[in-house]
Amino acid sequence: MIDTHCHIDFEDYDNDREDVIKRAKDKLDFVIASGFNRQSNQNVLELSKEYEGFIYPTFGFHPVSSQNSTDEELNDAQNHLIDNLSDIVAVGEVGMDYYYVTDKALRERQQEIFTSFLNLANYHKVPIVMHVRDCEKKAVNIIEDYDDIPYFVFHCYGGSLKTAKRIMNKDNCFMSFSTMLCYSKHHQDLIEKIDLDYVLTETDSPYLAMTKEERNEPVNVVNAAKKIAEIKNMDLSTVDEITTNNARKIFKI
Numbered sequence: 001m002i003d004t005h006c007h008i009d010f011e012d013y014d015n016d017r018e019d020v021i022k023r024a025k026d027k028l029d030f031v032i033a034s035g036f037n038r039q040s041n042q043n044v045l046e047l048s049k050e051y052e053g054f055i056y057p058t059f060g061f062h063p064v065s066s067q068n069s070t071d072e073e074l075n076d077a078q079n080h081l082i083d084n085l086s087d088i089v090a091v092g093e094v095g096m097d098y099y100y101v102t103d104k105a106l107r108e109r110q111q112e113i114f115t116s117f118l119n120l121a122n123y124h125k126v127p128i129v130m131h132v133r134d135c136e137k138k139a140v141n142i143i144e145d146y147d148d149i150p151y152f153v154f155h156c157y158g159g160s161l162k163t164a165k166r167i168m169n170k171d172n173c174f175m176s177f178s179t180m181l182c183y184s185k186h187h188q189d190l191i192e193k194i195d196l197d198y199v200l201t202e203t204d205s206p207y208l209a210m211t212k213e214e215r216n217e218p219v220n221v222v223n224a225a226k227k228i229a230e231i232k233n234m235d236l237s238t239v240d241e242i243t244t245n246n247a248r249k250i251f252k253i
């Protein structure tokens with residue numbers, strides 16, 4: 001089993017990161033630590049070296065926190081990414097968030113930054129992990145222009161079933177489902193109708209715990225897989241096998 005998206009570099013884990021990773025190691029095959037800015041990218045890279053063969057890094061530029069960044073900061077993050085291409089398993093998280101960002105000019109800036117990372121992933125033929133919220137249809141339209149990106153992942157997919165069906169029409173597009181499955185009716189309805197061949201599991205730790213006050217952690221990805229098995233009336237081992245193989249294929253691990 002794999003947590004394909006977590007933020008184990010966050011300060012939330014500063015006091016007990018080693019224990020959290022040990023708990024994950026006992027149950028999971030590996031975890032993917034997603035960077036969200038220049039500093040975080042460097043942090044996940046260092047963690048991946050410390051826990052070689054268990055933590056794998058992706059380098060991103062988060063749409064919400066990056067919307068106000070300057071071109072200089074963007075260039076700096078992209079140069080850092082290019083310098084470390086051989087060590088990362090994907091570009092991300094990058095994308096667009098229409099839930100938090102409602103201003104038109106800021107949304108345009110988000111899209112400009114997102115497409116600059118798509119260009120980069122396309123040029124270097126690297127998979128991309130996307131944070132897309134309340135603009136899934138638009139994102140699917142945008143990514144259709146990129147033929148050389150090997151795989152696209154919609155992290156924490158929460159769009160419509162209609163857009164999910166468009167995603168399932170492509171053989172290199174995946175949707176990742178989190179521990180949110182344990183309490184979100186919308187996500188439960190989605191997973192019921194989505195073919196597991198297009199599904200990954202994740203936690204987005206420290207976010208999306210069972211309650212707002214709780215801190216999530218990678219080992220809890222098991223709860224997402226259990227919920228998928230329950231809803232789809234399948235064995236947990238089958239859910240595990242299919243989603244793990246999907247992740248191994250995408251990230252070449």
Ligand SMILES: [Zn+2]
Nearest residue numbers: 005034093204
């Ligand atoms: Zn994230």
